[in-house]
Amino acid sequence: MRADRLVAALLLLQARGRVTAAELAERLEISVATARRDLEALSAAGIPVYPQPGRGGGWSLVGGARTDLTGLNAAESQALFLLLGPASSAEPEVTSALRKLIRALPATFRSDAEAASRAVVSDAADWGEADREPPAVLRPLRNAVVRRLKVRLAYTGKAGRSTERLVDPLGLVDKDGIWYLIAGTEAGQRTFRLDRIASADVTDLPAERPEHFDLSAEWSRVVAEMEQRRSLVSAVVLVDARFLPVLRSHFGRHCEVVAQEDERAGGRVRVRVAAHMARSIAEQVAGWGAMLEVVAPRSVRTELARIGQELTDQYANPSDPPGTP
Template sequence: MRADRLVAALLLLQGRGRVTAAALAAELEVSVATARRDLEALSAAGIPVYPQAGRGGGWQLLGGARTDLTGLTAPEARALFLLLGPASAAAPPARAALRKLVRALPGTFRAEAAAAADAVVVDRAGWGERARDRPELDVLLDAVVGRRVVEFGYAGRGAAPARRRAEPWGLVDKDGTWYLVAGTAAGRRTFRVDRITDVTGTGEVFERPAGLDLPGVWDEVVGEIERRRSLVTASVRAPARLVPVLRDRFGRHCAVGGGPDGDGWVALEVAAHTARSVAEQLAGFGGAVDVLDPAAVRAELAALGAELVAAHGG
């Protein structure tokens, strides 16, 4: 698109000080005539871009004029490219944009920025899994940016698939799982993208809620979900060596009561959404973890033990 080329041309002028139409054409992979027209368009738009004829001439920004696009410090450039590098690995347009940004940076920043862009690889597939295609994610991202109402099929946990209609406010990547935060007729809702199918646009455009703070909204969503995941709390005792394992198992729903007692045991509180879920997560520790209360969790552990004996005791 021409707008992309004009921005790229302006970045190159800022980063290099002076460029010829031929050099710009080579960088942007267009004809020299097209590059010259782009430079003339920048000048006509009021940007102080002027040609200089003769040997060593070219186009330059008058008086060292600058834009906000690349007024970066070296640490800012490094941080930007550390962030952009993993994202660019997934999409050819992002890779192309990253290459153009590197070329447009001041020469002293380029080597470090390029190294930062290649410094991090993000592999979303778990061990033993194939890399997952997410065609719905691309469609939803376009709808978020374009403020377009969408309809899609959605199968909630334990519910039959249904057709949904939503105003997509934003997308969130939480530990490799994508979520859509959207407005619906019933208010704000959150959908797991891997349960979304057959996304279609309605042709309608919506207005994003004024002052919407997506990170703040997501914090509220996380708080609500974590509260639902910690409705039942159990008091347990475990050897100090198992405390890191229990913390890893229960995450934020594991609280350590203090240091080891005289026998090297530590008091903890762990939580999950049901007594059965607490018991299922503790059952694998056998007698190494002592559940003090509530009685419901102890009863579920006993029931699990009985089920295992019945199934495998022979």
């Protein structure tokens, strides 16, 4: 709490230039003696705050100086506020922090910082989708990570089986609107999707954290492992070059051009795509019809033929089903 008071005292000095111990005490709702000790602590810490005795005296920054509490330069402050985004859409704590940061910046930086905070709007929802609300368990898990406390999770796995686990929360990751928790368990380090966590009860037990744990490096390892699982089967396809960007949007990093336009291929581009199984590739390219041709392997072509036969059996009779208006 004293650190909060010292920051508040310095911000008040920057705003007013001079303040008495009585004024500070009233503003922070503390005793005059405590206010005086806080001002003395600022001075002892090397901040140019000194008392001026007599009528009209008080504590002030030497020469009316404006101390840069944050230590940020102009470019850094703008980058920070661009990253944080609009205060109007932030959580109350973030909004409060933004206001304090702006007040702590040198006067010459403030207008640009405020403009940066309003320059970007982040809309995580795809076209046609509703806004994604953060999972309800995000806040308690975030607190547990910061405070390094164990959490008891009620978790539902891919197979639909619910389990209860006591974990050591190590970090949280937002991947395209889907939140993940990386945590230590009795069986080793695991990754949990927050939308599969029914409840997260923070305990009073201290969490164990590997000494050299790096969340960014660990998430890169998790991503590499998952992408490898998602690309166990590959297929070579022929597609018109103008449709290549659309194909890439379907398969992402699992789409690689292996040969440019070839006359023998009808001027089309030869591309390698991948997924976790042949059926998945067939399902993703089936809607392309004749615009795309799968050259290999046979397993994907077989799956496409099966899908085509199912559609033919379902829709071979063009008559409307009974009851259709």
